[in-house]
Amino acid sequence: xxxNNQESSNSEFDIKSSFTISVPxxxxxxxxxxxxxxxxxxxxxxxxxxxxxxxxxxNLITVDGEKIKKSEQLHGNEHIEILIPVPPHKNIQPExxxxxxxxxxxxxxxxxxxxxxxxxxxxxxxxxTLVNALLYHYKNLPDEGDNLRPGIVHRLDKDTTGLLIVAKxxxxxxxxxxxxxxxxxxxxxxxxxxxxxxxxxxxISTRYGxxxxxxKKMAVLKNGKTAVSHYQVMQTYDGFQLTKVFLETGRTHQxxxxxxxxxxxxxxxxxxxxxxxxxxxxxHNLKNRFKYILANKLERQALHxxxxxxxxxxxxxxxSVTSKLPEDMKQVIxxxxxx
Numbered sequence: 001x002x003x004n005n006q007e008s009s010n011s012e013f014d015i016k017s018s019f020t021i022s023v024p025x026x027x028x029x030x031x032x033x034x035x036x037x038x039x040x041x042x043x044x045x046x047x048x049x050x051x052x053x054x055x056x057x058x059n060l061i062t063v064d065g066e067k068i069k070k071s072e073q074l075h076g077n078e079h080i081e082i083l084i085p086v087p088p089h090k091n092i093q094p095e096x097x098x099x100x101x102x103x104x105x106x107x108x109x110x111x112x113x114x115x116x117x118x119x120x121x122x123x124x125x126x127x128x129t130l131v132n133a134l135l136y137h138y139k140n141l142p143d144e145g146d147n148l149r150p151g152i153v154h155r156l157d158k159d160t161t162g163l164l165i166v167a168k169x170x171x172x173x174x175x176x177x178x179x180x181x182x183x184x185x186x187x188x189x190x191x192x193x194x195x196x197x198x199x200x201x202x203x204i205s206t207r208y209g210x211x212x213x214x215x216k217k218m219a220v221l222k223n224g225k226t227a228v229s230h231y232q233v234m235q236t237y238d239g240f241q242l243t244k245v246f247l248e249t250g251r252t253h254q255x256x257x258x259x260x261x262x263x264x265x266x267x268x269x270x271x272x273x274x275x276x277x278x279x280x281x282x283x284h285n286l287k288n289r290f291k292y293i294l295a296n297k298l299e300r301q302a303l304h305x306x307x308x309x310x311x312x313x314x315x316x317x318x319x320s321v322t323s324k325l326p327e328d329m330k331q332v333i334x335x336x337x338x339x
Contacts, residue, residue: 018083026076034063034080035070048174051144060085085145092121092148097133102163103321107172107314109138111164112323115300118158120149134166142170154180154250161326162189162305175313180250188307189245190234190325192267192332193259194281196241200233204258208251217271218253220261227251229258237336239282239290240267244306256301267332268294269301289335297331304329 023037035056039049055061056070060083063072100112111130118125121132134141134151141151151166153176165185167173179185209224211217220227228248235242245255256272259265265273275294279287309320 016084018081021080021082023074023076023078023080026074031073031075033070034061034068034072034074037074038080038082048144048177050177054145055082055084058085092126092131092135094136095127095132096136097128099130099133099137101137102323103319105312105315107167107169107312108176109166109168110308110319110321111166113156113161113164113305115159115161115326115328119155119164120152122148130164138166138168142167142173144170144173153177156305157253157301157303159300160303160305161323163308163321163323164305165308172313179310179313183248184310186307186309187247187250187305188309189247189255190304190306190329191243191245191255191259192240192302192329193231193243193264194240194267194273194278195264196236197231197233197243197264202231204229204231204262206258206261208254208257218251218257220257225249225251227254227258229255235333237333238286242333255303267302268298269303271301286336293332293335297335298328300328302329302332 021038021041026032035049035052038052038061052061053070056068059067061068062081063074063078065081100114101109102112103110113119113130118129119131121127121129131148131150131152138151143150151168151173153165153167153173156162156164165176167176176185205226205228206220207222207224208218208227209221211219212221226249230246230248232244232246233241234244247254251257253272256266256269260269260272265277267278275291278294279290282290304326305323306325307320307322309318311317312319
């Protein structure tokens with residue numbers, strides 16, 4: 001049973017609403033984690049376990065009046081109180097920015113993101129983002145209490161181009177996030193990787209996490225979360241290869257870190273490689289040409305989100321969308337072919 005309460009207050013947060021859930025008596029000695037139990041209710045205020053986790057960390061969910069952890073086990077007959085905070089207010093303005101929408105229905109859209117566009121507002125980037133553009137095109141995107149990321153299911157780096165899913169309804173947002181967590185969405189990238197791989201196809205599997213010496217960078221570690229990338233060489237050129245990458249996991253900067261770790265950094269990557277390292281893979285007669293290319297044609301990492309394929313969370317139809325190689329990456333290949 002769920003009972004909605006009046007708007008209330010909290011010493012740390014402004015509370016938008018609250019409600020109480022009476023947990024039913026379980027059969028025999030059954031137990032269930034509270035985050036899993038709440039996510040299973042499909043209440044409009046609690047669409048995803050990630051949002052529930054945020055509320056628990058903020059002590060906005062209590063069981064029988066006591067603070068809890070997300071691993072708390074329910075035995076039955078408990079009373080859960082949930083406080084829903086007012087979303088953090090940022091004056092994010094809709095902006096008339098052109099979007100390349102390659103797929104759309106009433107539940108979701110797939111956008112082909114351009115290089116240089118930040119996905120959602122963050123310190124230093126409160127305008128010109130994909131979210132600013134989305135708010136202009138779509139008036140009521142779901143946000144699960146985070147109005148800085150309405151409709152955002154997953155992200156691409158600022159200078160990575162390609163396909164990105166946007167949820168248009170609360171239910172689609174919740175289900176798509178779950179699908180990413182369960183690795184039910186196929187993600188394929190194209191990149192220009194330096195050097196020549198020993199194998200035309202292989203898997204890179206490592207432990208992975210935050211670089212202990214550079215907090216804004218990621219790294220391969222002895223301990224950490226599992227990160228798995230599968231690659232396939234598509235075409236070989238002097239000093240680099242057009243490479244297809246299938247992501248099994250989706251860690252931050254995963255492809256860039258994995259390729260640098262295997263000494264095949266992505267062309268143009270200034271974070272996990274340098275221009276000097278990039279030029280070192282090239283034959284002498286191409287170095288001057290590539291100095292010009294990296295300064296004028298390819299001013300970013302050559303990484304493109306090429307394909308998304310998944311079972312539509314609402315209609316159960318297969319959605320398969322591809323995006324062609326962007327112009328700056330084409331220009332690099334064209335320059336080498338014409339030499």
